[in-house]
Amino acid sequence: MxxxxxxxxxxxxxxxxxxxxxxxxxxxxxxxISRQAFEEIKTVVHVFEQVTTRPSWQIGVTETMPEITQxxxxxxxxxxxxxxxxxxSEKPQxxxxxxxxxxxxxxxxxxxxxxxxxxxxxxxxIESPLSFVQLKEKILACIAQEIHxxxxxxxxxxxxxxxxxxxxxxxxxxxxxxxLQKLLQDQGYEAVIGAPEETSYHNNQLLWQGKPVxxxxxxxxxxxxxxxxxxxxxxxxxxxxxxxxxxxxFTYGTRSYKGLLEPLSLPDWDKKLGxxxxxxxxxxxxxxxxHILREENLELIAKRxxxxxxxxxxxxxxxxLLNNRQVGRSRLRRLLKDNxxxxxxxxxxxxxxxxxNGKPMNLWVDLRVWAYQxxxxxxxxRASTRADGMDLSLPGGWVPTYVGQP
Numbered sequence: 001m002x003x004x005x006x007x008x009x010x011x012x013x014x015x016x017x018x019x020x021x022x023x024x025x026x027x028x029x030x031x032x033i034s035r036q037a038f039e040e041i042k043t044v045v046h047v048f049e050q051v052t053t054r055p056s057w058q059i060g061v062t063e064t065m066p067e068i069t070q071x072x073x074x075x076x077x078x079x080x081x082x083x084x085x086x087x088x089s090e091k092p093q094x095x096x097x098x099x100x101x102x103x104x105x106x107x108x109x110x111x112x113x114x115x116x117x118x119x120x121x122x123x124x125x126i127e128s129p130l131s132f133v134q135l136k137e138k139i140l141a142c143i144a145q146e147i148h149x150x151x152x153x154x155x156x157x158x159x160x161x162x163x164x165x166x167x168x169x170x171x172x173x174x175x176x177x178x179x180l181q182k183l184l185q186d187q188g189y190e191a192v193i194g195a196p197e198e199t200s201y202h203n204n205q206l207l208w209q210g211k212p213v214x215x216x217x218x219x220x221x222x223x224x225x226x227x228x229x230x231x232x233x234x235x236x237x238x239x240x241x242x243x244x245x246x247x248x249x250f251t252y253g254t255r256s257y258k259g260l261l262e263p264l265s266l267p268d269w270d271k272k273l274g275x276x277x278x279x280x281x282x283x284x285x286x287x288x289x290x291h292i293l294r295e296e297n298l299e300l301i302a303k304r305x306x307x308x309x310x311x312x313x314x315x316x317x318x319x320x321l322l323n324n325r326q327v328g329r330s331r332l333r334r335l336l337k338d339n340x341x342x343x344x345x346x347x348x349x350x351x352x353x354x355x356x357n358g359k360p361m362n363l364w365v366d367l368r369v370w371a372y373q374x375x376x377x378x379x380x381x382r383a384s385t386r387a388d389g390m391d392l393s394l395p396g397g398w399v400p401t402y403v404g405q406p
Contacts, residue, residue, distance in 0.1 A: 025397025056274030069253025
């Protein structure tokens with residue numbers, strides 16, 4: 001006889017998520033974010049948007065970055081995701097930001113189906129989540145706004161959902177791309193999923209299999225488009241603005257590069273970057289002290305290493321994440337030579353997940369917040385079997401996440 005948990009997992013599979021829990025791990029407990037914490041999160045997300053879209057910030061932070069990041073663009077990313085830790089009795093802390101945050105569709109489905117399975121007839125003190133239909137409507141509204149802002153009229157051509165070929169074969173998130181493709185197709189867009197090497201550039205036009213491309217939703221993690229596979233996209237990007245591409249090197253250089261957590265967390269560059277005193281107060285409360293590892297600060301960081309974790313400034317922080325036990329002066333010197341760069345970020349503990357009876361579990365959870373131009377679209381969490389890392393193997397996994405009622 002199937003249990004409520006079995007029915008929940010089956011509903012997720014029917015909705016388009018890979019088989020749970022065999023191929024995609026989901027926790028059958030919920031994370032509840034307090035209303036106070038949620039309001040603080042909304043505030044810091046809004047300030048983050050204000051600061052990182054300001055010309056003084058954009059010019060200042062890209063002046064020492066690769067030239068392609070200085071090519072100013074007008075796109076706003078609608079898969080923007082902030083990863084928070086909410087330490088016990090402390091304010092929510094931004095650990096990372098990514099304009100290409102996976103899991104938005106999955107999060108909507110997980111929150112909806114868990115609520116239907118476990119909360120439908122219970123007054124448990126949470127706000128009802130968006131239905132998946134409502135989330136899709138919000139995503140479509142974001143896309144419509146981007147089209148209007150970028151093109152001023154309805155463009156004709158291919159909507160290309162861009163991903164690396166190997167990811168399209170093996171990623172647990174490939175079904176999310178199919179959900180996005182269907183959403184676009186249902187609105188009448190000619191939406192396809194393809195890899196960078198499938199594009200060409202001819203007569204000032206980016207093409208996919210010979211058809212003009214006018215809108216690219218970039219799901220790849222080649223943030224600066226340095227490989228040969230991106231040569232046609234790079235040419236189109238630098239040539240003109242007739243093709244919408246987001247995220248792109250400009251959004252990466254002004255928002256997603258992890259080295260930006262240094263000027264966001266510390267006041268040293270506020271005057272140059274145009275950060276006001278009110279903005280500084282909020283940013284410093286919600287972004288842990290972060291330093292780009294440099295020759296001149298290596299000794300100080302080595303002395304304070306117990307306070308920090310260390311992670312690559314480019315790419316996935318989970319790949320290359322080092323705790324203070326793994327780092328000494330000699331290791332720090334080797335990290336200086338890593339072409340990704342490294343940042344030292346003040347350790348911020350995760351909260352512990354509770355079960356339905358309020359009992360702490362041996363799972364530690366973060367919070368992922370998706371927002372578009374400061375408006376929050378969805379919440380989710382990832383429960384790790386490790387307090388000091390990200391291990392989503394069972395019994396960990398993605399976590400239904402809700403906001404508590406006032």
